[in-house]
Amino acid sequence: MTTTIQETDERIIAVLSGELDTAAAAQTEKDLQPLLNSKGKEIVLDCKDLEYISSSGLRVLLSILKQAQAVGSRVVLKNVNDVIHDVLDISGFISIFDIE
Amino acid sequence: MASLKNSWLSRVGIVVLAAVMVEILSIVQYEHVQKALLEETDLRSRVVMNSMAEEIQHTLERTEITMRENLWDIKRSMAHPDSVFGAVVRLIDDDRNLVGGCLAFRPYFYPSKGRLYEPYASLHPDGTIKVEQIAGPDHDYTLNEEYLWVLENRCTSWTDPYKYGPDSLAFTTYLLPIYDNNGQIDAVCGLDMDLSWLGDTLNSRQPYPSSFGLLLTPEGELVAGPSKSRTPEDEVKQVVDLLNGLIPASDLPGVSYSSTRLFKDPYWLVVEVYKTDEVYARVRRQRRQQVLFIILGLAILSFMINRYARNERKLRQASEEKARMGGELAVAHRIQQQMLPKTFPPFVYGSLEPALEVGGDLFDFYTRDGKLFFCIGDVTGKGVPSAMLMSVAHSLFRILSQKIDNPSRILEFMNKELSRGNDSNMFITFFVGCLDLYSGELRFSNAGHDKPFVISSDISLLPSKSNLPLAAFPDTQFEEQTFNVAPGTVLLLYTDGLTEAKNMDRKSFGRPRIQEVLENFRSNQDQSLSNLVSTLSEAAHSFAGEAPQSDDLTMLAIRFDPENNRRDQITLVNKESEVTRLGSFVKDFLAPMDLDKKLASGLRLALEEAVVNVIDYAYPAGEQGEILINADTNGHEVRFTITDSGYPFDPTTVLKPDTTLDAQNRPIGGLGIFLSRKLMDSISYNRIGSKNVLSLTKFIL
Numbered sequence: 001m002t003t004t005i006q007e008t009d010e011r012i013i014a015v016l017s018g019e020l021d022t023a024a025a026a027q028t029e030k031d032l033q034p035l036l037n038s039k040g041k042e043i044v045l046d047c048k049d050l051e052y053i054s055s056s057g058l059r060v061l062l063s064i065l066k067q068a069q070a071v072g073s074r075v076v077l078k079n080v081n082d083v084i085h086d087v088l089d090i091s092g093f094i095s096i097f098d099i100e
Numbered sequence: 101m102a103s104l105k106n107s108w109l110s111r112v113g114i115v116v117l118a119a120v121m122v123e124i125l126s127i128v129q130y131e132h133v134q135k136a137l138l139e140e141t142d143l144r145s146r147v148v149m150n151s152m153a154e155e156i157q158h159t160l161e162r163t164e165i166t167m168r169e170n171l172w173d174i175k176r177s178m179a180h181p182d183s184v185f186g187a188v189v190r191l192i193d194d195d196r197n198l199v200g201g202c203l204a205f206r207p208y209f210y211p212s213k214g215r216l217y218e219p220y221a222s223l224h225p226d227g228t229i230k231v232e233q234i235a236g237p238d239h240d241y242t243l244n245e246e247y248l249w250v251l252e253n254r255c256t257s258w259t260d261p262y263k264y265g266p267d268s269l270a271f272t273t274y275l276l277p278i279y280d281n282n283g284q285i286d287a288v289c290g291l292d293m294d295l296s297w298l299g300d301t302l303n304s305r306q307p308y309p310s311s312f313g314l315l316l317t318p319e320g321e322l323v324a325g326p327s328k329s330r331t332p333e334d335e336v337k338q339v340v341d342l343l344n345g346l347i348p349a350s351d352l353p354g355v356s357y358s359s360t361r362l363f364k365d366p367y368w369l370v371v372e373v374y375k376t377d378e379v380y381a382r383v384r385r386q387r388r389q390q391v392l393f394i395i396l397g398l399a400i401l402s403f404m405i406n407r408y409a410r411n412e413r414k415l416r417q418a419s420e421e422k423a424r425m426g427g428e429l430a431v432a433h434r435i436q437q438q439m440l441p442k443t444f445p446p447f448v449y450g451s452l453e454p455a456l457e458v459g460g461d462l463f464d465f466y467t468r469d470g471k472l473f474f475c476i477g478d479v480t481g482k483g484v485p486s487a488m489l490m491s492v493a494h495s496l497f498r499i500l501s502q503k504i505d506n507p508s509r510i511l512e513f514m515n516k517e518l519s520r521g522n523d524s525n526m527f528i529t530f531f532v533g534c535l536d537l538y539s540g541e542l543r544f545s546n547a548g549h550d551k552p553f554v555i556s557s558d559i560s561l562l563p564s565k566s567n568l569p570l571a572a573f574p575d576t577q578f579e580e581q582t583f584n585v586a587p588g589t590v591l592l593l594y595t596d597g598l599t600e601a602k603n604m605d606r607k608s609f610g611r612p613r614i615q616e617v618l619e620n621f622r623s624n625q626d627q628s629l630s631n632l633v634s635t636l637s638e639a640a641h642s643f644a645g646e647a648p649q650s651d652d653l654t655m656l657a658i659r660f661d662p663e664n665n666r667r668d669q670i671t672l673v674n675k676e677s678e679v680t681r682l683g684s685f686v687k688d689f690l691a692p693m694d695l696d697k698k699l700a701s702g703l704r705l706a707l708e709e710a711v712v713n714v715i716d717y718a719y720p721a722g723e724q725g726e727i728l729i730n731a732d733t734n735g736h737e738v739r740f741t742i743t744d745s746g747y748p749f750d751p752t753t754v755l756k757p758d759t760t761l762d763a764q765n766r767p768i769g770g771l772g773i774f775l776s777r778k779l780m781d782s783i784s785y786n787r788i789g790s791k792n793v794l795s796l797t798k799f800i801l
Contacts, residue, residue: 022712023679052683052701054708055771083701090778091771092759 003031011042017049020057029060036064038073048079053087065097076100111409115402122394126387133383138356141379144307145358145372152302152313153362153370159197159301160258160274163293166195167276174203174278174289181210181217185231188221191291192229199223199271200292202234203278204241209286216240222292250275250288261295261315261323261368270295270323298324302370311374312336318367320344339373429484436487439494441465445736445799447537448472449629450656451637453597453649460486461595461652462494466501469784469795470537470732470739473501476549476656477530477570478595489526493518493570497532507532508545508580511570515547519574528570531593533658537734538667540585540660545578550599553592554585559618562591585660590629592618594636597653601640604647609640629657664735666692672727674715674746682711682729689731690738695800706779706796707740709772710751718746718792733800742794749792750785752777 001024004015012035020028035043043064065075076098080088088094170191177187188201202220210217218235241247246259259273274291295315302313303326312326314336320343325336339355341347354376361367377384440452441464450463460479465472475497479486496514504510510532518528531552533544544562548569551561562583568576585591594614601609617639621632633655640653670685672678686704695703711727719725730741756777757770776796777783786793 019683021679021683021708023677023683026676052704054679054705054712055775056712058771083698086698086702087705087775090759090775092761095760096762 001028003028005032005034007034007041011044012038013044013046015046015049017051019052020050020060021052021054022056025054025056025060028057029063032060032064036067036071038068038071040072043068043073043075044078045075046078047081047084050081050084053084055091058087058091058093061093061097074098111402111405114405115398118401119394119398122397126390126394130383130387133386134380137379137383138376141307141356141374142358145311145374146360148305148307149313149358149360149370149372152305153360155301156298156315156362156370159297160293163195163197163274163291164256166191166198167274167289167291170194171276171278178203178278178286181213181219184219185221188219189229189231192221192223195291197293197297198291199294202290202292203287204235204244204247204290205287206285207242216242246273246275246290247288250277251285254285260319261317261321263321270298295324299326303327303330308374308378310378311372314339314343314369314371314373315362316340316343316369316371318369320369323368339371343369343371432484432487436491439464439491444630446628447659447661447736448474448657449633450654451633452652452654453637454487454652455597455649460490461597461654462490463593463654463656464494464497465656465658467537467737467797467799468502468782469797470734470737471505472535472537472658473533474535474593474656474658475501475530475532476593476595476654477528478549478597478652478654479528480526485524486526489518489524489528489571493528493530501532501534505534505543506545506580507534507543508578511545511547511567511578512576515570515576515578516574518571522571527572529595530570531564533591533593535585535591535658535660537660537737538662538665538732540587540589540662542583542585542591543580544583545580547576547578550594550596552594553614553618554589555592555618555622556586556589559615559622587660587662589660590621590632591658591660592632593656593658595652595654597649597651598636598640598655600651601644601653602647602650603644609643613639613643629659632657662734665733667730667732669728669730672711672715672729674719674723674725674727674744676712676715678715678727679708679712682708685729686731689733693733693735693738693800699800702779703738703740703798706776706798707742709776710740710742710783710794710796713751713772714742714744714746714792714794717749718744736799738798738800740796742792742796744792745790746792748787750787751794752783752785 001018001020006013006015014032014035016028018024045061068075078100080099085094088097088099170187173190174184174187177183184203188203191201192198200220200222202218204218207215216235218233218239218241219231220234221229221231223229235241246257250257254277256277257275259275261270261272263270272293272295274293276289277285278287278289280286298315302315302324306312310331312331314325315323317323320340322336322340325331338347338352339357342349342352342355343357355373356376356379357371357373359369359371362370441450444450448465450465452461452463454461461477463474463476465474467473477490477493479490479493493514496517497510500510500513504513511530514530528547529549530547531544531549533542535542544564545567546564547567551564554560554562564581565579567578598614599609599611614636617636621627621635636655637653668685668689670681672682683704686707687700690700690703707729711729714727718727725744725746728743730743732739732741751773754773757774780796780798782797784795
C-alpha cells in the first residue's frame with residue numbers, strides 16, 4: 001500500500017494504490033496526515049489504483065473526512081472502481097463522500 | 101338487489117303469461133262447447149217434441165178408432181131418437197180421454213123432436229155420465245162453424261183447441277159425419293176431448309229440472325203446459341207472452357226455446373222451453389273444475405319456477421363459491437410452490453407435481469456450513485388439509501435445521517410440535533438428511549418414509565431404519581444413522597406418488613420400473629439431475645396413461661460431487677499485521693476458481709473483518725493467541741472456518757450498525773462484522789469445548 005500526495009493551489013491530491021487492509025490502515029492513516037493541513041483546500045482521494053479496502057481502511061477515510069469537514073474542506077473520492085464502490089455501497093459510506 | 105327483483109319479476113311474468121294463455125284457451129273452448137251444447141239441446145228438444153207430437157197424434161188416433169169401432173152401435177141406435185143417448189154414453193165410456201159426446205142431427209131428422217135434436221152425454225168429476233138434449237133456441241148448432249165445415253167438406257176433423265173461459269180446461273172436439281145409405285149426412289158426431297193430459301205428456305220426459313213443454317193454439321193461446329208444482333204460472337205466462345211477441349226477449353234473459361208445429365195448417369205449436377243456465381250447468385261445472393285445475397296448475401307451476409329459481413340461485417352460488425375456492429386454491433398452490441426451492445445448484449434437483457391443486461408433499465434443501473440439509477415428506481391424504489399440515493412441517497424444518505445439525509433431533513422437535521393438537525389424525529412420513537459436502541458423510545433419520553435410492557456402482561436402497569411417522573405420537577424417538585456417500589453417487593428421494601402411480605388397470609408403477617430408468621441413468625452419468633427427475637416423471641405419466649394422477653408426485657435427487665473440493669488452512673497469531681498473510685492466503689486459495697473480482701474481494705473482506713474481530717477482542721491485551729483458518733470449497737460454495745481459544749464470543753449477535761448516519765455521527769468502529777454478514781450467505785457460531793468456531797459460507801455460482 002503506497003500513498004502519494006501532490007499539492008496544488010486549489011487542492012491536495014492523495015493517490016492511493018494497493019490494498020488498504022487492516023494491516024495497512026495504521027501506516028496509511030499516518031501517510032495521509034498532510035491532508036489535515038489543507039486549510040480549506042479541496043481534498044481529492046484518487047482511488048484509481050486502490051484494489052481493496054477493509055473496514056479499517058474505511059475508518060481512515062472517515063477520519064479524514066471528519067477532520068476536513070471541521071476546517072471547511074471538501075473531500076472528493078475519484079476514480080473509484082467497482083470493488084471499492086461495492087464496499088462503500090454496503091457500508092453506507094457512499095452517501096457521506098462526494099464521489100466523482 | 102336489482103337482479104333479485106328482476107328475477108322475481110320475471111318469475112311472476114312467466115306465471116301470469118301462462119295464466120293468460122291457459123285462460124284464453126279455456127274461454128275459446130268454453131264458448132265452443134257452449135255453442136255445441138246449445139245446438140245439441142235444440143236438436144234434442146226437437147226430438148223430444150217430435151216424440152211428444154207423435155204421442156199426441158197417437159192419442160187422437162185412438163179416439164178416432166174408438167169412434168169408428170162404435171159407429172155401427174151409433175147407427176143402430178139412430179133407429180130411435182132416445183136410444184142415441186145410450187150409444188153416446190158407451191162411446192165416452194170406451195175412451196177415457198173423452199169428456200163428452202153428442203150427435204147433432206140434421207134438422208127435422210126426427211120429426212118428433214122438432215127441427216133441432218142434439219143428445220149430449222158428459223162425464224162429471226164424480227165419474228158419472230149425464231145425458232141431456234142440449235139443442236134449443238140458445239144453442240143452434242146449425243150455425244156452428246165446425247158443423248157447417250163438416251157438412252160442406254164431408255170429412256172428419258179435429259177442432260182447434262178451445263176453452264170456455266180463461267181458467268177452463270182446454271178441449272178439442274172430433275167431428276165425424278154420419279152418412280145414410282145414400283151418402284147423405286144424417287148427423288155430425290162430436291166427441292169432446294179434455295186436453296189436460298197434454299200437459300202431462302209434454303212435461304213427462306223433460307231433460308232439465310226447470311225445462312218445460314207448452315202447447316199453443318195457432319192463435320197463441322196456451323192449451324197445455326207444466327203443472328203448477330213444476331213451474332210457476334207466472335213463468336209460463338211470461339213465456340207465452342214472449343212467444344206471442346208481447347214482451348221482448350231481453351225481459352226473459354237466460355230462457356231459450358225450440359218449437360215444432362203439429363197437425364195441419366193452421367198449426368198448433370209445441371214449444372220446449374229451457375233455461376240456458378241449466379243447459380250450461382254441466383259445462384259450467386266443468387269450467388269451474390277447469391279453472392280450479394288451472395289455478396292448481398299455476399300454483400304448482402309457480403312453485404316449480406320458484407324451486408327452479410332457488411335451485412338455480414343455489415347452483416350459481418355454489419359455482420361462485422367453487423370459483424372462489426378455485427381462486428383460493430390457485431393462491432394456495434402458488435404459495436406452496438413458492439415455498440419450494442426454485443433454483444438448484446448442479447448437485448441438487450427436485451420437483452413436486454400435486455395431484456390436486458395443492459398437495460401434501462414437500463421437499464426442501466439448503467446448504468449451511470458446507471453441509472446440505474435436505475428433507476422430503478408426504479402427509480397422508482392430499483388437497484388443502486394435507487397441504488396446510490405440510491406447510492407447518494416445512495416451516496418447522498426450516499427453523500429447526502438452522503440451529504440443529506442432527507437430523508434425528510430435528511425430527512424429534514418437529515414431531516413434538518406436529519403431534520400437539522393433531523385432532524385430524526393425519527400423519528407425515530418424513531426424511532431428513534444432512535450431507536457433508538466435503539467428506540460425503542450423510543447423517544439421516546427416517547420417519548416412516550420410503551427408502552431413498554442410492555445410485556453408484558450399482559443401484560440400491562439406502563439402508564435406513566423406519567421410525568414412526570411424524571405427528572402420530574408426541575414421544576416418538578428417531579434413530580439417527582450415518583452413511584458414507586462415495587464420490588459421484590446420486591441419492592434419489594421420492595414420495596409414494598412415484599412408486600404408486602396408477603394406470604387404468606389400477607396397477608402401480610413400482611420400484612422395478614423405477615430401477616429400469618435408474619439403470620439407464622447410471623450408464624450415462626453425464627446426465628443432469630433435472631434430466632433424471634423429468635425422465636422418471638415422464639415414465640410414471642406414460643405408465644399411468646389416461647388414468648388421473650392418483651397422488652402428489654415428488655422427487656429430490658442429490659449428487660455428491662467432491663471433484664472440485666479443495667481445502668487449505670493457515671494459522672495466525674493475534675496481530676493486525678497478520679492480516680497481510682491472511683490476504684495472500686485467501687487470494688491464493690480463490691485464484692484457481694477464477695471468481696469475479698468483486699466476489700473474490702468480498703470473500704476476502706468478509707474473512708478479514710471476522711479475523712480482525714478475533715485479533716482485536718478474543719484474547720486479553722498483550723496475550724498471544726492463535727487463530728486457525730480453514731478454507732474449503734466444493735466448487736459451488738466457499739466456507740471459511742475460524743477457530744480460536746479466546747473468550748467465548750458470538751459475533752453473529754452483534755447489532756447491525758446504522759449505515760444511514762452522516763459522517764460526523766458515524767462511529768469509527770462496529771462495521772467489520774456487519775460487512776462480513778452482508779457479504780456471506782451465512783455465518784454461524786459454535787462454542788466447541790474451549791474454542792470459538794465461526795463458519796462463513798458463500799455460494800459462488
